[in-house]
Amino acid sequence: MRPDLVRALRLLLLCAVLSSATLVRAQDSGDKPPTGMTIHVVQRGETLFRIAQRYGTTVEDLARLNGIRNPAMLSVGQRLLVPSAPVQAEDAAIGIPTSYTLQIGDTLFKLAATFGTTEAAIARRNRITNPRQMYIGQRIELQEGSEGVRSIKTGWIHRVARGETLYHIAARYSASASLIQSVNRPRRPDLLYIGQPLVIPADENSFPLTDLPAPLARFEMTPAEQGRTSALRIVTLQPTQLEITFMGRPVTVFSDEARVTHVALLGIDALAKPSIYPLRVVSTAQDGVQRTFEWRVQVADGGYRSETITLTAEQMDLLNPAITQPEEQRVRQVVSAITPRRHFGGLMGLPCAAPVTSPFGTRRSYNGGALNTIHAGADFAALPGAAVYAPAAGVVVLAEPLIVRGNAVIIDHGWGIFTGYWHLESLNVRAGALVQAGDVIGAVGSSGRSTGPHLHWELFVQGVQVDPLQWTKQSFP
Numbered sequence: 301m302r303p304d305l306v307r308a309l310r311l312l313l314l315c316a317v318l319s320s321a322t323l324v325r326a327q328d329s330g331d332k333p334p335t336g337m338t339i340h341v342v343q344r345g346e347t348l349f350r351i352a353q354r355y356g357t358t359v360e361d362l363a364r365l366n367g368i369r370n371p372a373m374l375s376v377g378q379r380l381l382v383p384s385a386p387v388q389a390e391d392a393a394i395g396i397p398t399s400y401t402l403q404i405g406d407t408l409f410k411l412a413a414t415f416g417t418t419e420a421a422i423a424r425r426n427r428i429t430n431p432r433q434m435y436i437g438q439r440i441e442l443q444e445g446s447e448g449v450r451s452i453k454t455g456w457i458h459r460v461a462r463g464e465t466l467y468h469i470a471a472r473y474s475a476s477a478s479l480i481q482s483v484n485r486p487r488r489p490d491l492l493y494i495g496q497p498l499v500i501p502a503d504e505n506s507f508p509l510t511d512l513p514a515p516l517a518r519f520e521m522t523p524a525e526q527g528r529t530s531a532l533r534i535v536t537l538q539p540t541q542l543e544i545t546f547m548g549r550p551v552t553v554f555s556d557e558a559r560v561t562h563v564a565l566l567g568i569d570a571l572a573k574p575s576i577y578p579l580r581v582v583s584t585a586q587d588g589v590q591r592t593f594e595w596r597v598q599v600a601d602g603g604y605r606s607e608t609i610t611l612t613a614e615q616m617d618l619l620n621p622a623i624t625q626p627e628e629q630r631v632r633q634v635v636s637a638i639t640p641r642r643h644f645g646g647l648m649g650l651p652c653a654a655p656v657t658s659p660f661g662t663r664r665s666y667n668g669g670a671l672n673t674i675h676a677g678a679d680f681a682a683l684p685g686a687a688v689y690a691p692a693a694g695v696v697v698l699a700e701p702l703i704v705r706g707n708a709v710i711i712d713h714g715w716g717i718f719t720g721y722w723h724l725e726s727l728n729v730r731a732g733a734l735v736q737a738g739d740v741i742g743a744v745g746s747s748g749r750s751t752g753p754h755l756h757w758e759l760f761v762q763g764v765q766v767d768p769l770q771w772t773k774q775s776f777p
């Protein structure tokens with residue numbers, strides 16, 4: 301056999317062993333991509349999202365560039381135009397940050413690859429004994445390093461293109477430059493030659509986590525805090541059904557018609573201990589294949605004050621569970637419904653044109669007892685008879701006098717979001733009425749167990765009472 305053929309076969313064999321994906325540069329394929337562009341040949345198991353991540357671009361841009369209508373329909377061998385960032389000399393000296401905040405999908409491997417160090421070095425520096433206990437929002441201290449080179453089980457073969465540096469190649473594969481260097485042992489790492497094959501090591505288990513594992517394409521979560529609402533938005537690559545559990549509670553997920561965009565609103569109990577809680581996502585694809593993902597999410601302290609309320613024996617009697625419990629159960633039952641029709645959108649308005657005198661979440665102790673209750677709403681100091689407005693559209697599901705809450709209104713805004721208005725002087729609406737934002741639903745009063753005229757406003761997210769004022773400053777997806 302001809303020696304060059306033997307060499308080619310040997311290389312082919314090496315490729316088969318080492319690579320699950322081969323990056324084909326323009327000069328290999330014979331195609332002439334436009335300036336600033338490269339051709340990528342789709343490999344088995346690749347998604348548009350993964351390709352976009354590899355080239356530092358977005359699914360939307362790749363789809364537009366290649367006229368792809370359905371990103372889920374990629375075929376193996378398909379050629380895609382991808383932008384290739386011009387290589388600058390400065391690329392060889394990428395700055396390494398000294399700290400980093402953990403995001404969804406991060407692993408020690410990804411951090412090590414991104415910041416040119418090793419998993420062991422990061423773990424040691426941050427005293428991480430169990431990587432499973434890392435959580436979103438965790439601050440990681442970093443230091444550049446190249447100790448502890450690992451053995452390689454799988455990887456990619458990359459052929460060096462004109463102008464590429466080791467750092468540029470490392471960045472493209474989210475791999476560590478020092479690791480690539482130690483594996484390939486180039487004589488002059490500063491002088492790579494065009495067409496030079498480089499083995500890009502990849503950890504068989506961890507590498508897929510450098511992006512999100514299929515079918516997840518995008519994962520966004522707003523900060524989780526005691527007594528506040530956190531929004532979770534997930535985009536999947538194909539129609540998927542998601543089941544989410546957070547802090548041990550199942551959370552209802554709302555998906556679009558195509559079942560690729562999914563939103564969940566998480567109400568976080570104001571009395572929940574600030575800590576790290578598991579967020580579990582179970583995805584079920586159209587073919588019935590299920591996958592389970594688990595992340596650790598930090599629930600931050602809500603910064604609430606505490607107060608002691610002194611009551612006389614007679615007033616204490618008003619807290620008698622025999623009186624408060626049946627009403628509490630009634631309200632709980634009303635706000636536990638989850639209506640799939642969404643009425644809210646954008647910021648909520650304020651229900652009353654008056655200052656807030658007592659915010660949501662203040663811890664309360666009665667007569668020096670334990671701080672185990674909270675002020676479950678926001679109080680507006682309005683004059684008796686002042687108008688109370690619906691802050692968003694919805695359906696009135698309760699409008700009647702109650703013993704503790706007085707004349708009460710509860711509006712169902714859909715998706716398990718309810719608002720409650722207590723101690724009203726009069727009611728302007730009946731149960732079953734559809735209201736729009738700004739409609740007058742009643743007048744401020746002091747009915748029920750109230751010490752003076754005020755509006756007490758509450759908001760429930762799938763049964764959990766949270767700060768309603770957050771919804772007047774932040775809109776949810």
Ligand SMILES: [Zn+2]
Binds near residue numbers: 677
């Ligand atoms: Zn109140």
